[in-house]
Amino acid sequence: MASVSGAASSLGNTSLRGYGGFGSGIDRDSIIEQMTAGTQSKITNQKNKMTSLGWKQEAFQAVSDKMLALQDNYFSFASGTNLKYPSMFAKNQITAMGDSDITKFVSATGSSNMLDYLSILGVKQLASSSTLQSASKGTSSIHTGITQDSLTNPVYKSSLLQGRQLRFGTYSGDQYQSAGIFTFPSSYKDKDGDGKDITVSIDYTIDLDAAVEVDGVTMTGGEKLAMQLNKALSQSGIKSGEDSISDVMEFVYADGKMQLQTKAGKTTNLVINSSSSALTALGYNPQNADGTDKTVSDGISLSEFNENQKQLNDTYVNRQTMTQYLTGKKLTISFGGQTKEIELVKSGDTFADLDDLKDIIQGRLNQAFGTDNIKVAGGTRYGADGNPVIGTDGNPVIDPLSFELGSNASSNQTLTVTSDNAEIRNVLGIQKGASNKLNLEGSIRDNIDKLIPDGPDAEAKRAQFLNSLETDGLVINGVKISGVTADTSIQGMIDKINTNKDVGVKASYLSSTNQFVLISSETGSGREIQLEGASADIFGAVKDAAGNYTDGNFEMGKNAQVLVSYGNGISTMIESSSNTFDLEGLRVTVSQEFGNVTQDASGVWNSDRSKAVTFSAKADVDGVTETVKKFIEEYNEMIKEINTQVTTRPDKSYGPLTEEQKDEMSDKSIENWEKKAKQGLLYNDATMRALSLDMQGVLTNLMANGANYKDLEEMGITISDDYLDGGTITFDEAKFKAAMTSDPEKVSNVFTGGGDIKKGLASIIEDTLTPYATKYANRNGNSYGRLIEEAGSEKIPLSIMNNQIYKDLKEMQSVLDTLNARLASEQDRYISQFTTMETLINQMNSQASYLAQFQA
Template identity: 30%
Template sequence: MASVTSLMNSTSSTSSLYGNRNVISGLASGMDTEAMIENSVAGYKTKISSLQQKMTQMQWKQDAYRSLITQMNNLLNKYTSYTSSTNLFSSSFFSKAINTVANGANAAKVSATGKSSSNVSIDAIKQLAEAASYTVGTNHLVDKGSDTSKIEWNKNVETSKVAGSITLEYGGGDKKSGSTIRLSFGEDEVFNSAQEMADAINAKLKEAKITTSSGSNSADNYLEASVDATGRVVINDKKNNNFRITGVSGEGMEKIFEETERGSLAVSKAPVKKADLVDSVGREEYLKDQTIYVNLDGKTKSIKLEDIFNSDTYKNTAKGTEQEKSEAFATALNERLNSEFNGKVKVEANADGSLKFTGPENNGSTLTIKGGSDAVNNALGLGEGGYSTTLQTSWTLKKVLGDSAAGLFTEAATNADGDYVDSADKAAKVATIEINGTKLQFGEDDTIQTVMDKINGSDAGVELKYSSMTGNFAFTAKETGADSKIDIGGTLGTALFGRVDSSQIADDKAEVNPDIKGTYTKGKDAEFVATVNGERLELTRSSNTVDLDGLSVTLKGTFDEGSEKITFTTTSDSDKIVDTVKAFVEDYNKLVTELHNAYSTMPLQDSKGNDYLPLTEDEISKNSESYIKSYEEKAKTGLLFGDSDLSNLYTRLTQSVQSSGEIGAALRSIGLSVEYSSSNGLSTLNLDEEKLRSALDSDPDKVKNAFTASTSTGASSNGIMAGLKSTLEMYGKTSIGSPGILVKKAGTTLSSYSLSDNEIQDKIDSLQKQIDKWQDKMSDRIDFYTNQFTRLEMLINQMNSQSSALSGMMGG
């Protein structure tokens, strides 16, 4: 008879039902324990298989919808996108197929597109249209911006201990990731208190974006940093949607924050003190580890300051006073600059202990000196952004305006759209630039680049550029013509660019603000002579692109009347249009056919009248690949039968391509018609190529309007592409803020966010949770029965052992 030890070691490797469990076989009892356990949990297995089949069906449906969404977006991108070369929704696509050539000795003075309904010639171009412009120097800003300050050698440099980053994940849950943002802190960012650090976190939250189901918004709408009564820095969730810190980098930052579990707030490890935030080192010690970069006319040399401090020149001449140290440093640095730039760049110490740099005096030469960070710049007295002989767009307004900044930034910003608001969203002191009646507000910490970007992105109607070669700002009105203007005002506008009132300027070109070298040039209208159907016309236009009865002519140069006229020859290249329309009809018909089949095809049933359900894991393991493939094709048939969304989409698409009224008649006249098949109830688009070619030769504008007309641009009704685009976007749009009907339902690989945020995925996730729950229940039952049978086997084995022992004692 077997011993207990042998029973314990006689385990069998069970099926996947038992996982990694070791189940003792019924050697002592004679029972098939594995079969008995499997039978006892058969109901659980059936429930799990049923749920898995439902989940597989949902996944198949999801894939079917996504396939249709992809086709819809492919059609949109190919035939309605302005980046596509086959954009049937664009007038220019049809215009490019009409080749118009200018003829005559002055043909190069124009370019033309389109086709005129009249006989047109250009007899003279007296003047081209020009935009108003204004250029102004920047010496008044460079003088202040390039000022250097005394190097305070005896004063320590404060550096940040918390250079690094905090990574936050907002929203999401156990199964989904939320929106992730990273708040980075540089070595220049020195905080003297917990409150300053909290303010800095809030400023960075304002710049970061969090994406939720309602769209993308500033992170400060959801999260806020503050300091609690104990001095800890707290990041709080304002919406109670939960967030967590997923990563902290930087030695100092890691001492303050740590990764957290998902919750409504995160708190620093301990109260935050200045000693946790700031390190203080001697100025020379700090600078020895730094590098400065000297750029002359695009050529950059890097100079390690350790080499300067270790040079004999510095060591032998640097004495105890700050002035002597500045002079020794300047002398040693000058030797290095002389060798690097052949004497073109020089530096010396001013009487106040600051550094004075000089470069070539020739016009257009630019010299910049800066460290790797503003902390280095400030330690050397170069100021924020470093030193430069020309204006740098990275300089702040406070830097370029100097002492006068305090008197300019006096207004309180409002929260109106476009107004400046500081990082803490409190009323900030600002100054105003007014251009052509548009008021823009800026804070003293805004940079010149910020000013330029905001002006260029506003409704002021001007473009502002800056050239470091000329050292000038250049304003140009966005529209040409005599009515174009550039008026500049506001306290900040006047300080930066000078005041400009175009109504007070009499000459075509005049000096304005001579103290800062401002020059204003008025705009001009185009003046030309044309003959239209035999009638001579002297014409004036504000733009150089003019319409002459359908012919679009761009004027490029001038010539006098009496020289050879410019005439035009137009030919039509219809092949590209015809080929594109043919491809469109094929792609459209493929899409509507699949849509129609999807909602009108009934599910298949087997010989017993049962639906084909997805195969279970056991069934898959027992059948061949060919059988599985054939079976799944049947099981996937009719998945979307009766879907009302697909039916409505099909109806809308059909209506889009068989427009009524004028557009409908135009479509039929150019060879596009809808054909209905009584055999399957399918309506498809048909093209008569001969009609299309004939229409392109006789009336190309009619063809163009039939495709491109849109009520949004003033047409009485939509053409074929406008209606089609509107319908396809309604159902297949992939934007996060307003996804299409089918995208909401099933998601799409074209939008990663939608993959986890759609109706079917929610159902799949719910089924997965049910499956997990039932698998846990089955696992618990298997553990229960396994333990019971194991105890039984061991008990029977013990009884058998005792029986054998008694039998031996009694002599067998």
């Protein structure tokens, strides 16, 4: 007989651990354990019963889960491997037959009784979408802020703050404890007007005293910088005690200084480490009035930081001339399919004026992209007579430098000049993605002179357009595109159009031709593209009184026209709004015109019959074989599980282990013990016995419904020779493939029913399983099946807390709770009694000691 060492200690059911017996010398705890042994034994037995019942539930679920999985995979309408569907076995692999140069343009799926008679004689035209192509948009030079004056005057600013750090921490005596480092970032995360995540760049070179508008609020540039820094601070993750640092302190720009102030009602012991690299740029003065360094061994408190600041305008940026700033800086220039980084001014370059610098840059562009493909314009302006143009101040007019297409470039080529560095773009006065054509990264407002090019009343038209966009929005096909304003980027506008399913068009911009194109989302004739107000201006499609487009090019979509023969010598022209259409059960797709289809004067359609396409069909032998093979494998696994549970006898010498027993065993020993203890829990169970008998009768039932066992043998499906295995099915893959190849309809009849077979194998198995386990209670008298009612299943959430074993376990838990309460009550009573006894004994000992002194 199997056994484990040691009897289960009754202490396993109690927390009894006391210190009684000091006066009496009695082992109180051991005696109480013996006195409560009856209740403790009942608790142990109750726990073992609950464990065994839980294991029994798992055994039921091991069977029912396999049954439900089999139904999901092979009998469900939602499954792509549903063996109840005749289409699974049908000749549904369609091949287009004919000239290989033509058949590659025709594909088909499905099945049709007319397959042998159908042919496609030709495709006169394909279905197409309606398209609206705008007129070419305007072009312009890419202007910069490189002027004659900027070469010598230090007016350009670069940040001394971005990338620097403030180190926060606390001091305890001489010990510094870091709380976190705030690095002044280039950007922070925020939400746009539609609630979408965006990245906002921080302008560290902003004019501190200039008035700026933020979300309709006017403030100074310094206040905007403080606001942006506070948003970045809130995303830093630095803590001040239990609070985020941004809940305790904030940047405040006041009186020309950037201060760090504690928020109202908050306190903090955080200090700034004196080694922080951002202190100087923030204007902190580390020296006393006499020029000596301040003592900051214990860090700089916020009050000390605020009291010792210079004006921020004197410290936050480095001011340079354009020459100084440009030295070593690079611009990213794209032209003719090439993108290169061009260093405008190199260390050691010498030039007397803007014209000299212009020549230097022109030389570098010629070397990078070829002579006169990109022109550097600007510098001294010359008149028609070849002499410099004199301005009103009596000096020659010197224009800022700009970039444009050179004399060797074609007019439709695209030139872009940009930089990933926002500071460089700001200094040079160029936008990100700046182009001689539309700048997709620039706003509609910034592109207005190209969207509505120069011409009669151009300025009035631009103003009218912006007003229309502001008041009416962007409307296409009667649908207003939400979120499009004058400040939306061109690419943002395109994206919003393309993600709006109701508008019915897709928008794109053709850089090569500098045009917008709108394409209807669906093909076919009658797909109008209606534009109103601002949308008509942007997409360049204005209709006159007759309804004709005066600007832009519109082409109505077309229906597909396919000439079909049904084998009766008569040709029929089929029209479809799509290039995919239904043809007598087939789903046909065409992708090219062919057949030289024409119509004579009498209305008869003619075509080149040598280009005709016919169809052949065969069953998906390999696919069906693989599906049936997997089905039988899963079916047999289910049968083996059922048979094992029903036929395995339990070993009474194994049962649930107590915690004390587990403490004396290795993990592997526990695993082996419980594996043995779980065996045979469903032995001779009435429900499982009935299920096993029903499953063994599946093929017999199939025979009763008209199937021939010889036919099953020919297709490789037979009952196992071992009568003890519970009714597994053997599968001969080679025979099954041969049957599917020669007669797929016979195979289909066996599985789905048909011909002489009233009910197929798939339905018989499903009907056999349903009374025991199903996800569809309405098919089984509003019951999920006997196994589910007994033990539930996680595959059917409603059954988890609505099954017999769950209810039994709940009642058993109630009994266990009562026993535990009884044990606690018994222990408390005995402890109280022992305590009283100990008190009396101590009193008696004291009296005895007192009397003993008189005897002495």
